[in-house]
Amino acid sequence: MENFDVCVRGAGIVGKSLALTLARQGLRVALLPEGAAAAQRAGEDIRAYALNAVSIGLLERLKVWDSLPAQAKTAVHDMRVHGDAAGGEIDFSAWQQRVGELAWIVDAGVLERRLEDALRYAPHVTAIDPARGAPPSMLLALCEGKASATRDALGVTMARNAYGHTAIATRLVAAEAHRNTAWQWFRAPDVLALLPLDTPQGGHSFALVWSLPDDRAQELLALADAGFEQALLDATGGACGALRLAAPRAAWPLMLATADRWCGEGWVLLGDAAHVVHPLSGQGLNLGLADVVALAQAIEEREPWRALGDEKLLRRYARERAAPTWAMGRVTDGLLQLFSRPEPAVQELRNRGMSLVNRLPPIKRWLASRAVGS
Numbered sequence: 474m475e476n477f478d479v480c481v482r483g484a485g486i487v488g489k490s491l492a493l494t495l496a497r498q499g500l501r502v503a504l505l506p507e508g509a510a511a512a513q514r515a516g517e518d519i520r521a522y523a524l525n526a527v528s529i530g531l532l533e534r535l536k537v538w539d540s541l542p543a544q545a546k547t548a549v550h551d552m553r554v555h556g557d558a559a560g561g562e563i564d565f566s567a568w569q570q571r572v573g574e575l576a577w578i579v580d581a582g583v584l585e586r587r588l589e590d591a592l593r594y595a596p597h598v599t600a601i602d603p604a605r606g607a608p609p610s611m612l613l614a615l616c617e618g619k620a621s622a623t624r625d626a627l628g629v630t631m632a633r634n635a636y637g638h639t640a641i642a643t644r645l646v647a648a649e650a651h652r653n654t655a656w657q658w659f660r661a662p663d664v665l666a667l668l669p670l671d672t673p674q675g676g677h678s679f680a681l682v683w684s685l686p687d688d689r690a691q692e693l694l695a696l697a698d699a700g701f702e703q704a705l706l707d708a709t710g711g712a713c714g715a716l717r718l719a720a721p722r723a724a725w726p727l728m729l730a731t732a733d734r735w736c737g738e739g740w741v742l743l744g745d746a747a748h749v750v751h752p753l754s755g756q757g758l759n760l761g762l763a764d765v766v767a768l769a770q771a772i773e774e775r776e777p778w779r780a781l782g783d784e785k786l787l788r789r790y791a792r793e794r795a796a797p798t799w800a801m802g803r804v805t806d807g808l809l810q811l812f813s814r815p816e817p818a819v820q821e822l823r824n825r826g827m828s829l830v831n832r833l834p835p836i837k838r839w840l841a842s843r844a845v846g847s
């Protein structure tokens with residue numbers, strides 16, 4: 474069997490991006506997907522991702538960003554975050570932050586397909602038939618997502634904190650135009666986000682991510698369309714007008730998780746295989762794509778005599794990524810805990826805190842810069 478420099482195992486967005494990035498460095502890359510059924514599922518992903526500047530920079534260098542059709546990427550110019558009492562509100566605007574946009578919202582299925590197209594023309598990437606198993610390589614990069622079986626077989630422990638919450642995602646058409654505004658409601662204990670999406674029908678579409686306690690999520694999933702739409706209208710207070718379902722609802726269990734080791738001699742973890750955060754901050758994929766950038770840089774800057782699978786080299790990557798990943802996990806978890814406390818005193822404090830932050834431009838600027846990845 475042919476020998477490769479790197480075998481990327483798992484062909485989600487992180488795995489595909491890594492294969493393309495390393496091939497651009499002239500490395501011979503094998504890409505091992507899970508199978509045709511997984512590829513089909515990925516192309517039909519209902520989610521839309523909020524991507525930051527680091528992720529977009531990577532997709533630009535891979536020539537994927539410009540190939541995305543205009544309806545598959547929408548700039549966010551304003552963001553409205555609501556607490557669970559009057560006055561609890563923070564507004565962010567690209568204009569105030571002196572950036573072109575706060576984030577881009579990207580259609581997950583279209584992004585997967587464009588990465589697939591780019592791989593077809595990438596000269597140094599070989600797609601491996603999953604039935605043949607992983608070919609020999611100097612480095613095995615595991616991008617198998619949060620349930621990575623190969624990671625588990627290596628004896629790596631994933632410390633998991635299941636939230637007992639489920640995220641419901643779908644697409645909506647709103648009575649009001651989205652005006653490039655993203656909305657988020659912290660409704661103690663659920664968190665609801667509406668992400669603006671342009672579609673061929675015009676700027677009236679949103680991608681929904683609504684995370685709720687498991688039993689409540691099951692109730693909402695079981696509702697007929699009209700009942701679900703009414704629940705949405707109640708939860709959003711009519712801020713975007715009536716919201717109509719434009720796609721089926723899909724659901725994901727939510728957790729905070731981190732692998733106890735990110736690398737060893739000849740192997741390394743990236744993306745959700747290494748870390749999983751709550752989607753309320755829209756940062757899971759951004760963290761995974763930042764892993765790709767960091768690993769590619771560590772490889773590019775290695776000493777000429779250092780082998781690709783050298784654990785010392787891989788530890789440089791793991792060290793670089795540990796702090797930002799830990800911080801993002803803490804921020805999302807902290808926000809969730811803060812908004813799950815029912816005591817009236819805590820409720821008043823958190824909403825006053827939001828209103829205070831809203832009146833402090835330097836803190837808002839700092840918060841926004843963390844989110845946009847600038």
Ligand SMILES: Cc1cc2nc3c(=O)[nH]c(=O)nc-3n(C[C@H](O)[C@H](O)[C@H](O)COP(=O)(O)OP(=O)(O)OC[C@H]3O[C@@H](n4cnc5c(N)ncnc54)[C@H](O)[C@@H]3O)c2cc1C
Pocket residue numbers: 482483484485486487488505506507508511512515520521522523524616617618619620621622623640641642682725743744745746752754755756757758759760761
């Ligand atoms: C509702 C929701 C909304 C989200 N919104 C955002 C957002 O706005 N912004 C953001 O940055 N992040 C967001 N995320 C997080 C984001 O979805 C994940 O962080 C991202 O998909 C992780 O990508 P990945 O490639 O690491 O893993 P995955 O997408 O899970 O891909 C793993 C791949 O590996 C394959 N695989 C599995 N096992 C094997 C095996 N044994 N051999 C070979 N292949 C295998 C799978 O088939 C799959 O193709 C959201 C998550 C959820 C649940």
